[in-house]
Amino acid sequence: MQLSKLVVFTVLALLACSAVAQKNLVTNGGFEDDLYGWNGNSAKITPYDFKAGKNSCAIVAFALTEWTGIDQVIKIPKKVLALEFSAWLKAEHLIKGKNDWDGGQFTVQFLDASDKGIGNYVNVANLSDSQPWTLVQKNVKIPEGAVSFKIILALGNASGTMLIDDVSAKPIAPEEVAKQ
Numbered sequence: 001m002q003l004s005k006l007v008v009f010t011v012l013a014l015l016a017c018s019a020v021a022q023k024n025l026v027t028n029g030g031f032e033d034d035l036y037g038w039n040g041n042s043a044k045i046t047p048y049d050f051k052a053g054k055n056s057c058a059i060v061a062f063a064l065t066e067w068t069g070i071d072q073v074i075k076i077p078k079k080v081l082a083l084e085f086s087a088w089l090k091a092e093h094l095i096k097g098k099n100d101w102d103g104g105q106f107t108v109q110f111l112d113a114s115d116k117g118i119g120n121y122v123n124v125a126n127l128s129d130s131q132p133w134t135l136v137q138k139n140v141k142i143p144e145g146a147v148s149f150k151i152i153l154a155l156g157n158a159s160g161t162m163l164i165d166d167v168s169a170k171p172i173a174p175e176e177v178a179k180q
Contacts (some may be wrong), residue, residue: 005051020168029167031057040070051088051165061155069154086137091127092165097157103128104162105154112148
């Protein structure tokens with residue numbers, strides 16, 4: 001009898017743990033399948049410097065006067081109130097322009113049903129200079145009327161190299177949103 005209780009308890013505990021684990025909504029966030037799922041043609045896959053897996057994405061710019069990058073538009077699942085955005089980023093000799101928003105960018109824009117932007121862009125990370133692989137994370141509440149979001153990875157008015165790996169957007173459980 002004790003053994004059957006232990007088995008039932010273990011199964012319930014495993015089910016509870018799996019219910020809490022949230023799925024990454026980003027397609028090919030680790031860049032293991034080249035640039036599949038990403039829009040834009042200004043990034044390259046590199047097998048020479050990565051955080052995990054076998055590849056990372058490299059965005060390289062030579063002039064301070066241009067924006068170059070990639071993006072991905074993702075539908076928001078029903079009943080999701082907030083998302084956790086994260087990625088591993090690395091900067092190499094990144095020189096940014098004169099504005100605060102210039103540099104290596106990990107930005108999110110929420111979109112309505114007609115793909116128009118809602119509210120301001122959300123800055124998850126802004127890189128400059130040189131820095132080793134760093135995990136950046138930000139929890140963001142979804143604005144009313146948003147049905148999708150666009151992840152933007154770019155060098156904005158910056159020269160140098162930004163490396164990106166393991167990009168993630170995961171739903172936050174409603175009980176966790178209430179705690180924030």
